[in-house]
Amino acid sequence: MKQIMPYPVLAGAVIMTVREVRLDDVALPYGVISEQDHSVGLHAHDGENWSAIRLGLQVVAPRHELDANPWYSVAFLGIASERATNTQTAVKFMMGQPGEWSGEIELHHDNHRGRVQLSGQLVATVDDIPGRVIATVERPWTVDLRTRAATREDSIETRWTNFADDPELAWCRNDPWTVTTTDHVATLYLNSGFDGLRAVLESTKAVDRPTRDVLASQIAAGMWTALFSEAAQHVDGTELPNGWRGLVLRRMLPDLFPHHSQEDALREILNRGVGGIQPRVQHAAAKQARLPRSLGGLIRSLQKAGREEE
Amino acid sequence: MSTKLGLLPDESAAAFLTSGVLENSEPLPFSAIDRAAEPARWDAEPIRQLVNEAMKRFTPAERTSADAWVAPVLHSTLRLTRREAADSRIWNYLAVRLAHDYVYWRHLSRGNPPTVSRVRFSGPFHSQAFARLWWAAELFRDGSDYLPVVVACGNQDILNTVLRLDVILHRPTAQAIVRLLHTGIVRTGRQVNALARAANTAGSTLSYEALAPDNFRDPDAYRDWIEDMDNDLVSYDSLPIGPSDGTTRATSVVALTTLFRQIYAESPGAGEDTDIVPSM
16 A cells, blocks of 8 residues: 655556576576566575575656656665565666666675565655655565475475375365364365366366366365465464464465555454454455466465465 | 584474573573584684673673673674574574573563563564674674674663664664764663654655665675684774674765754654653
8 A cells, every 4th residue: 555645656556577587697597587476486596505696677667657747866776675684785776768777686695594575666856855765666576595495394285185094084074175284384185085076176188177277266265265264363463473374364465455564454354353354355265266277286386385485 | 511502493492491491490401402402613612701701891780781892792703694693593592501691690670580581582683682782783883893883782772672673774874873872962762762763754755775875795705704703812802893894885874864863853752861761
């Protein structure tokens, strides 16, 4: 949500894109950049054996709005920050076309260890006051430096099992799926004893595709609803809970309360309880569930989700 | 005890910090702690020595004054990268295993029974007994100069309030706040808090990074300083010398000092001479 400021600010969005990632001057494959999650994942690369990562970034702001308003000396500052290591780096970007800036931010190994946020501010002179922030990047990026092994904990997993054979799951032996949680992991169990479930979900035939997609997204929506309710029980302030619970809330809160900051959204949960926001939970769960189009996609997205977690 | 430091996970530290331990009426189970800790590469002896020295130099009544002496000496004795210092396990080990006596000495409250808050042993960087001083030194030093650290740690409100604010991650902002404290523009805890609040609020509409750009911090120079550890004897009687990884841009500090002075003068809470502490 935009704050109200005592001077004119930009109404349109400032969009940041990661163009290139270089690890010790070697360009990494484009696959490390996820447009959808606004993240850069370095999981596959050796966690200790590097000294600097250089990110090539591009920023676009609505040009017509910049032209029409009383801002002077408009400049863009890219900012990389990690709270855990108390490190923040600001870099002034170069203007290319009007409304476009590009720049490079370097992250040094010794100054970072986990998740680094990439964001930035559009700054201008307004009413003779220099250095006014007239916009911030709408959707910041995250650079995740942790190695894969370290991030497997605290994740969401998917497992096939025959519920009838599992003493823990026998109580729901006729259900197609269920969710179990511990502090460290949330597991989506799919019932291989449920007639036809596996055949449909793992089918690669075009004819099965509509059924498969509907089924996968129903399971996913049910799963996200269950996980949200469980995670929300662990909210006790304005900070995200640890582990997978924080991950679930971070993914779903923007859809539950699109106009709230994360802190305010957490406050809403505390004030209204999960019961009071049930329609919103269903909406956000359905939205999460639409993202992957098949079970393979669902599983992949969960694995990715697990890796995002701190 | 090993001659090296260890890394003690948060969960293990939490298990050892029983209420009896926090009240200093029960001993810490050292052999169990040693089993729970992983070995680390830093020597334990220099840290133990500096803690002994602190408790010798300052009487229990002067314990808050010890912070300004300990912070620079700790920083230059325990040479960590920020990446390493962000790992809570090393701080847990110092407080729970190597120097628990210092934590009691420095942080035992006057309540009945007297107790130490759990976060002084294992907690966020701005609360934990050793992490707060190390990070204060790291965030308030000006390149190799620890003098601003001594000024900052001489005021408990800098440690208790300002240290946790995002704005001080910008070095010229941190240096400007210290300068106002050093020149006596702000003196009391209440004034420091008013200044910090005003600077933090103004920071949501003004970009200090744009108004006061900083110099580059040289990671290689910092690395060299870490590797020189074995050749340097850290002085107790004069200020140690920190890493020469680049000073804060002086013109930026001046610009922000002027700006903060103005913002502070216009803020509520400015100009009061004494701390009025309401009775609790």
